[in-house]
Amino acid sequence: MAPNHRLRLAAGLLLLPLILPAASLARDTIAPGQPLRGNDTLVSSGTGSFALGFFSPPGSNNTYVGVWYARLPVRTVVWVANRADPVHGANAAATLSVSSACELAVAAANGTVVWSASPPPGAAEGPCAARIHDDGNLVVMDQLGRVAWQGFDHPTDTLLPGMRLGVDFAAGKNMTLTAWVSPSDPSPSAVVAAMDTSGDPEVFVWNGATKVWRSGPWDGVQFTGVPDTVTYKALGFSFRFVNNAQEATYSFHVRDASIVSRLALNSTGAGGGLLQRWTWLEAARAWYLYWYAPKDQCDAVSPCGPNGVCDASTVPACACLRGFTPLSPATWALRDGRDGCVRATPLDCANRTDGFAVLPHAKVPDTTQAVVDFGSSLEQCRQRCLRNCSCTAYASANLTGEPGHRGCVMWTGGLDDLRVYPGYGQDLYFRLAAADLASVSKSKKKVNTVVAIVVSITALMAILLAVAGFFIWRAKKTKARKPASGTWRAGPRSKEGSEGKGHGDDLELPVYDYETIAKATEGFSTENKLGEGGFGPVYKGKLEDGQEIAVKTLSRTSTQGFEEFKNEDSRYRIIHRDLKTSNILLDEEMTPKISDFGMARMFGNDDAEINTLRVVGTYGYMAPEYAMDGVFSVKSDVFSFGVIVLEIIAGKRNRGVYSYSGHLNILAHAWSLLNEGKGIDLVDENLNGSFESDEVLKCLKVGLLCVQENPDDRPLMSQVLMMLASTDAASLPTPKQPGFAARRAAAEDTLWSKPDCSVVDSMTITMVEGR
Ligand SMILES: *[C@@H]1O[C@H](CO)[C@@H](O)[C@H](O)[C@H]1NC(C)=O
Ligand SMILES: *[C@@H]1O[C@H](CO)[C@@H](O)[C@H](O)[C@H]1NC(C)=O
Ligand SMILES: *[C@@H]1O[C@H](CO)[C@@H](O)[C@H](O)[C@H]1NC(C)=O
Ligand SMILES: *[C@@H]1O[C@H](CO)[C@@H](O)[C@H](O)[C@H]1NC(C)=O
Ligand SMILES: *[C@@H]1O[C@H](CO)[C@@H](O)[C@H](O)[C@H]1NC(C)=O
Ligand SMILES: *[C@@H]1O[C@H](CO)[C@@H](O)[C@H](O)[C@H]1NC(C)=O
Ligand SMILES: *[C@@H]1O[C@H](CO)[C@@H](O)[C@H](O)[C@H]1NC(C)=O
Ligand SMILES: *[C@@H]1O[C@H](CO)[C@@H](O)[C@H](O)[C@H]1NC(C)=O
Numbered sequence: 001m002a003p004n005h006r007l008r009l010a011a012g013l014l015l016l017p018l019i020l021p022a023a024s025l026a027r028d029t030i031a032p033g034q035p036l037r038g039n040d041t042l043v044s045s046g047t048g049s050f051a052l053g054f055f056s057p058p059g060s061n062n063t064y065v066g067v068w069y070a071r072l073p074v075r076t077v078v079w080v081a082n083r084a085d086p087v088h089g090a091n092a093a094a095t096l097s098v099s100s101a102c103e104l105a106v107a108a109a110n111g112t113v114v115w116s117a118s119p120p121p122g123a124a125e126g127p128c129a130a131r132i133h134d135d136g137n138l139v140v141m142d143q144l145g146r147v148a149w150q151g152f153d154h155p156t157d158t159l160l161p162g163m164r165l166g167v168d169f170a171a172g173k174n175m176t177l178t179a180w181v182s183p184s185d186p187s188p189s190a191v192v193a194a195m196d197t198s199g200d201p202e203v204f205v206w207n208g209a210t211k212v213w214r215s216g217p218w219d220g221v222q223f224t225g226v227p228d229t230v231t232y233k234a235l236g237f238s239f240r241f242v243n244n245a246q247e248a249t250y251s252f253h254v255r256d257a258s259i260v261s262r263l264a265l266n267s268t269g270a271g272g273g274l275l276q277r278w279t280w281l282e283a284a285r286a287w288y289l290y291w292y293a294p295k296d297q298c299d300a301v302s303p304c305g306p307n308g309v310c311d312a313s314t315v316p317a318c319a320c321l322r323g324f325t326p327l328s329p330a331t332w333a334l335r336d337g338r339d340g341c342v343r344a345t346p347l348d349c350a351n352r353t354d355g356f357a358v359l360p361h362a363k364v365p366d367t368t369q370a371v372v373d374f375g376s377s378l379e380q381c382r383q384r385c386l387r388n389c390s391c392t393a394y395a396s397a398n399l400t401g402e403p404g405h406r407g408c409v410m411w412t413g414g415l416d417d418l419r420v421y422p423g424y425g426q427d428l429y430f431r432l433a434a435a436d437l438a439s440v441s442k443s444k445k446k447v448n449t450v451v452a453i454v455v456s457i458t459a460l461m462a463i464l465l466a467v468a469g470f471f472i473w474r475a476k477k478t479k480a481r482k483p484a485s486g487t488w489r490a491g492p493r494s495k496e497g498s499e500g501k502g503h504g505d506d507l508e509l510p511v512y513d514y515e516t517i518a519k520a521t522e523g524f525s526t527e528n529k530l531g532e533g534g535f536g537p538v539y540k541g542k543l544e545d546g547q548e549i550a551v552k553t554l555s556r557t558s559t560q561g562f563e564e565f566k567n568e569d570s571r572y573r574i575i576h577r578d579l580k581t582s583n584i585l586l587d588e589e590m591t592p593k594i595s596d597f598g599m600a601r602m603f604g605n606d607d608a609e610i611n612t613l614r615v616v617g618t619y620g621y622m623a624p625e626y627a628m629d630g631v632f633s634v635k636s637d638v639f640s641f642g643v644i645v646l647e648i649i650a651g652k653r654n655r656g657v658y659s660y661s662g663h664l665n666i667l668a669h670a671w672s673l674l675n676e677g678k679g680i681d682l683v684d685e686n687l688n689g690s691f692e693s694d695e696v697l698k699c700l701k702v703g704l705l706c707v708q709e710n711p712d713d714r715p716l717m718s719q720v721l722m723m724l725a726s727t728d729a730a731s732l733p734t735p736k737q738p739g740f741a742a743r744r745a746a747a748e749d750t751l752w753s754k755p756d757c758s759v760v761d762s763m764t765i766t767m768v769e770g771r
Pocket of ligand 1 (some may be wrong): 059060061
């Protein structure tokens with residue numbers, strides 16, 4: 001190389017972020033003249049999370065260039081450059097190079113280029129360099145520091161955090177996922193996930209020309225067909241949906257660096273849908289199937305046809321919208337609903353007698369033919385739909401918008417691919433003739449009995465929400481500082497906002513100022529005193545709106561400064577220390593709230609655990625290391641949570657119930673049942689067998705994982721949420737022996753205890769050592 005040429009190149013490269021850390025062994029960049037070959041890999045230089053190199057899938061005779069997780073023990077390829085153009089021969093000597101004209105190329109040993117990618121003409125000024133980033137993106141950057149080409153614009157089968165799925169109109173890019181043909185063949189199969197932008201944008205999964213799954217439109221918070229997204233938010237996931245003139249794209253992000261998550265499209269879907277969200281579970285050192293779609297018969301595209309409603313929790317699953325009857329009664333009776341339903345009474349638009357009925361908890365119909373208006377209020381949409389005789393239904397378009405500007409989606413013709421979820425989904429307003437409207441208002445729902453039966457199991461989900469709520473509350477609290485005067489701060493409780501039900505905002509805790517509380521308790525009058533808790537008196541009170549409340553006060557002897565508690569901006573974690581069923585309150589809508597933070601301790605981020613001389617808590621819920629040695633950490637709350645889970649399953653208190661079976665407590669009892677393959681025997685017999693065994697076993701396993709003797713073995717709450725929300729229980733790790741199973745009742749014999757006479761019905765104890 002001529003010296004002046006080398007100089008020019010060096011000058012060009014100086015502008016690139018090319019300088020490798022001296023200590024790092026693996027490089028993260030290739031430049032012109034420095035191709036990657038053989039078994040070399042590039043490793044991202046910041047966190048070292050991703051590697052780029054050559055690989056041959058197991059069972060394949062081809063070599064590919066791919067990106068995989070560098071730090072996971074299981075090689076998981078998330079991106080492939082030459083998926084359709086392999087270098088023949090397993091472990092063949094191949095090269096990946098970047099030319100000075102910014103072309104990225106994969107070549108076989110004999111020099112034949114099998115795959116190449118280059119920026120549009122004029123878009124880049126060479127020389128370029130290609131670098132693997134910490135997010136898994138392979139980026140070709142030109143000498144002006146502009147992105148000439150990047151792997152994230154060309155997804156293969158996997159969406160990583162920050163990667164977009166959808167259409168970038170401005171750049172003319174259509175980012176889709178295409179499943180591998182098989183685990184040994186990364187070439188594109190017929191299974192494709194792509195954003196359809198013709199109506200209100202929705203993601204469809206296609207198998208060839210057949211639609212196999214529809215996400216539903218983005219409602220401002222989530223896709224209406226993925227209503228459990230709210231549970232991810234508590235884990236630190238966030239979602240970004242952009243819908244404007246430049247792009248219509250979806251992407252997800254994870255705040256917590258310890259969570260490794262990917263969305264992948266799979267062509268077989270054996271045992272878990274086609275679109276799958278996998279999350280790395282460090283405890284099991286394996287990938288964990290966290291979510292998948294299609295999931296049930298209602299997730300197929302339009303199983304109940306136009307104007308039919310699919311409900312997976314009923315048999316048969318298909319029903320007609322009110323005011324409609326099956327188009328083909330014979331096939332409908334044979335449970336083939338695909339022909340759908342037709343109107344019983346013709347509309348009378350010209351005479352303006354039509355109206356709208358509401359279908360709650362809906363995944364709204366296919367929007368590819370729908371019209372979207374983001375600027376109107378729901379009432380304006382109603383008027384507009386009523387006036388337009390071809391409009392058959394409308395729904396809110398953006399639940400996060402200002403109440404007057406949530407806009408709407410409006411449908412014409414048949415309402416296709418409609419389903420409902422228990423407790424999730426949004427309201428759909430559909431047009432009916434006056435005669436049918438009258439009958440709708442008469443028929444009322446009959447869900448109450450069902451609720452009573454399943455309440456034990458759903459209570460578990462409730463706790464999950466409570467925990468989620470706690471995290472959200474912590475996060476929100478840092479933002480919203482101004483105390484509201486005795487009002488629920490949660491915005492979505494406004495009238496129109498009831499559509500927002502089931503979304504995270506509903507979980508926000510109210511903040512009351514002192515005056516409101518003082519007024520409600522009539523100045524903390526002794527007449528209103530209910531009892532004395534371990535940390536101070538408890539008063540009953542009544543808010544101005546008639547709501548009855550209990551107020552627990554912190555006494556001055558508390559070592560925990562209340563100011564400190566109030567002034568927490570998120571560096572701290574809170575350890576509750578007294579989680580138990582009686583500290584979980586349910587409102588009339590069965591929304592759980594964790595109460596009694598009187599014993600909660602703040603935790604700096606650097607503290608792993610705290611030693612205390614004062615052990616406070618409740619027998620039966622305290623972790624062994626805390627009860628015995630006074631050591632507590634986030635894992636002691638996890639232990640208490642596990643006890644609660646087991647109690648809910650059994651419908652019994654932890655202690656004193658199982659001595660007849662030779663076990664001291666529910667933990668040992670549950671553990672031995674699980675090991676004997678009789679886990680189901682633990683379930684509360686009052687349920688009379690009306691539960692899903694798989695769900696129960698999952699909860700049982702999770703509960704037992706939480707109460708393991710060694711705190712390090714117990715999962716973090718984020719992992720607990722992940723495990724509870726996921727669909728695959730089989731891959732959960734096997735719980736080790738629970739705490740207290742071996743130690744027997746040592747705690748009981750040696751500790752001095754003082755019963756608490758607060759309003760709660762279980763015993764709270766305060767133990768003081770060395771006094
Ligand atoms: C790979 O090559 C070996 C040896 O040539 C052959 O036996 C095997 O069938 C090939 N496998 C595939 C999947 O083509
Ligand atoms: C070079 O290798 C490629 C891929 O391995 C092969 O298809 C091609 O026939 C080879 N070309 C020559 C000239 O050997
Ligand atoms: C890569 O490593 C594998 C296993 O160590 C070896 O069999 C193969 O020949 C190597 N390939 C190249 C191109 O060096
Ligand atoms: C994007 O690709 C998908 C799948 O190939 C296709 O169905 C869709 O029409 C494309 N969208 C645009 C805007 O090109
Ligand atoms: C697709 O899913 C099946 C079953 O879950 C799994 O065995 C297979 O490895 C997956 N395919 C790919 C390419 O990951
Ligand atoms: C609508 O009004 C017209 C005139 O008042 C009447 O003849 C017609 O029967 C009405 N249509 C319906 C469906 O009631
Ligand atoms: C009625 O609505 C349809 C679809 O939303 C639209 O195409 C049509 O132009 C509207 N008609 C009138 C009169 O506004
Ligand atoms: C929905 O409303 C939010 C809040 O006003 C806004 O930021 C977002 O852009 C809206 N989405 C659409 C698609 O209009």
